[in-house]
């Protein structure tokens with residue numbers, strides 16, 4: 001199993017940025033019927049800025065690296081997703097502390113703190129048809145896999161599956177938060193763009209671990 005160090009977080013950022021670039025058009029397509037067709041562009045702008053900042057002056061620790069990515073997302077993304085993902089990563093980074101490496105359990109606890117930060121800032125909860133519908137299942141799957149003795153790579157694979165299933169499960173939901181909620185019942189039948197990008201970010205955690 002790989003060490004969860006600053007280099008691991010940089011590999012995650014590279015994998016996440018590549019996935020966002022690859023899926024940018026798809027994310028924007030998902031944001032057309034129930035939003036304002038900018039989610040792909042927003043995510044792309046944010047992760048490009050974060051990659052540039054981390055590449056220019058890579059922080060020493062995993063916590064500081066995640067926090068820097070979070071600040072870049074907040075500073076560069078105009079849409080709702082910027083402050084929400086930014087808060088997730090800043091909170092998670094802070095929760096990781098300033099050690100050079102963290103354990104899988106500490107990563108899980110930090111992600112949970114980050115996801116709770118999204119819910120707090122967004123005044124949202126599971127079932128609202130948002131990124132939380134991918135993030136909560138992912139953190140729960142990661143936690144139960146680790147609790148039952150799975151290694152990091154297997155636990156991250158379980159988190160990825162849960163996030164992808166969580167994103168698909170937003171299709172029949174009626175949105176209660178964000179732009180999609182303005183559509184009321186007409187938001188039903190579409191997959192939430194933020195839940196879809198969240199699944200990409202979770203999948204990148206496994207890729208960075210050498211899945």
Ligand code: ADP
Nearest residue numbers: 039042079080081122124130131177178193194
């Ligand atoms: P905007 O809606 O400002 O254009 P984006 O298109 O980049 O921003 O992001 C939209 C996504 O943000 C939604 O698909 C949803 O997952 C997420 N989102 C919006 N509002 C909230 C909220 N209050 N809580 C959690 N997630 C939210």
Ligand code: MG
Nearest residue numbers: 035036038039
């Ligand atoms: Mg949008």
Ligand code: MG
Nearest residue numbers: 036038079080
């Ligand atoms: Mg917008």
